[in-house]
Amino acid sequence: MINEIEQERLEWTADTEDAGERLDKFVVESIEEDVSRTLIQQWIKDGHVTVNGKTVKSNYKIAVGDSVQLVEPPPEQLLIEAEPIPIEVVYEDADVIVVNKPRGMVVHPAPGHYSGTLVNALMYHCQDLSGINGVMRPGIVHRIDKDTSGLLMAAKNDLAHQHLAGLLKDHDVDRKYIAIVHGNLPHDNGTIDAPIGRDLKDRKLYTVTEKNSKRAVTHFVVLERFASGHTLVELKLETGRTHQIRVHMKFIGYPLVGDPAYGRSKGITMDVEGQALHAAVLGFTHPRTREQLRFEAPLPAEMEHLLERLRMQ
Numbered sequence: 001m002i003n004e005i006e007q008e009r010l011e012w013t014a015d016t017e018d019a020g021e022r023l024d025k026f027v028v029e030s031i032e033e034d035v036s037r038t039l040i041q042q043w044i045k046d047g048h049v050t051v052n053g054k055t056v057k058s059n060y061k062i063a064v065g066d067s068v069q070l071v072e073p074p075p076e077q078l079l080i081e082a083e084p085i086p087i088e089v090v091y092e093d094a095d096v097i098v099v100n101k102p103r104g105m106v107v108h109p110a111p112g113h114y115s116g117t118l119v120n121a122l123m124y125h126c127q128d129l130s131g132i133n134g135v136m137r138p139g140i141v142h143r144i145d146k147d148t149s150g151l152l153m154a155a156k157n158d159l160a161h162q163h164l165a166g167l168l169k170d171h172d173v174d175r176k177y178i179a180i181v182h183g184n185l186p187h188d189n190g191t192i193d194a195p196i197g198r199d200l201k202d203r204k205l206y207t208v209t210e211k212n213s214k215r216a217v218t219h220f221v222v223l224e225r226f227a228s229g230h231t232l233v234e235l236k237l238e239t240g241r242t243h244q245i246r247v248h249m250k251f252i253g254y255p256l257v258g259d260p261a262y263g264r265s266k267g268i269t270m271d272v273e274g275q276a277l278h279a280a281v282l283g284f285t286h287p288r289t290r291e292q293l294r295f296e297a298p299l300p301a302e303m304e305h306l307l308e309r310l311r312m313q
Helices: 021-030 037-045 118-125 156-169 244-251 301-312
Strands: 002-006 009-013 049-051 067-071 088-092 097-099 149-155 174-182 189-193 196-199 201-209 217-226 231-236 277-285 292-296
Touching: 009 021, 009 292, 021 049, 021 067, 037 049, 067 201, 067 244, 088 292, 097 118, 097 292, 149 156, 149 174, 156 277, 174 244, 196 244, 201 244, 217 244, 217 301
Parallel strands: 149 277
Antiparallel strands: 002 009, 009 067, 049 067, 088 097, 097 149, 174 231, 174 277, 189 217, 196 201, 217 231, 277 292
């Protein structure tokens, strides 16, 4: 359903399920960022949202086949400020910085939410980040979800950014995650090769679908099984779709513990909100030296506590 045209430009084609919905509600539900309906209404009024190439009002009723395009207005430079937020730096040089992001931290600012993010922290710590992604996402070449902890790399100049983005595009970045899932996975290892696209019923979510989707591949290895009916799994990303691990594990019937969007409403939970998912390994070729770098981050305390509880059951 969604195709990213270029930076800050999004386009959707309305399906039968969208018919009759107000334009402002359609855009709020479609956009990936956490944006208020009031802000979207202002963007529509200012002409940043068009339907079939024409400006319309917020209460315009969507019709099947409508092409809705959003061109986000350029953010105000002063809204994105450096903030003295502590971050755990795993590695840093003149080109790259690797951090261990804590659970609960958003990676980059979004309209209406300009502070407290990893970008704000990096701007204070580094002061030199690549500008390819603009003022909203300086240095950011990939993301992990707010409630996913673990390793993330950022570029400190455009040369490094282009190199790292190329590695991601070519699937040449080693990314391994540790997760705790509901259910006892019967296979010791396997591969999930299932395309992911927008969920037609809820555009803030993703699902395995053949419609307007992209190929997604996740490899898994079982690390430990528990009598409670849970499994500790290592997952390796071959592709990097939004919510990929969370969607794939739900698809095969073993959703992540604590996942508010794709998990189960009942059962064991962690000490904090959010999915039991940690980006544990990150490996890539350095943009300047071409040295092979590999980093590991231990599980956060809340996941370790949950594992202790599971082992005692």
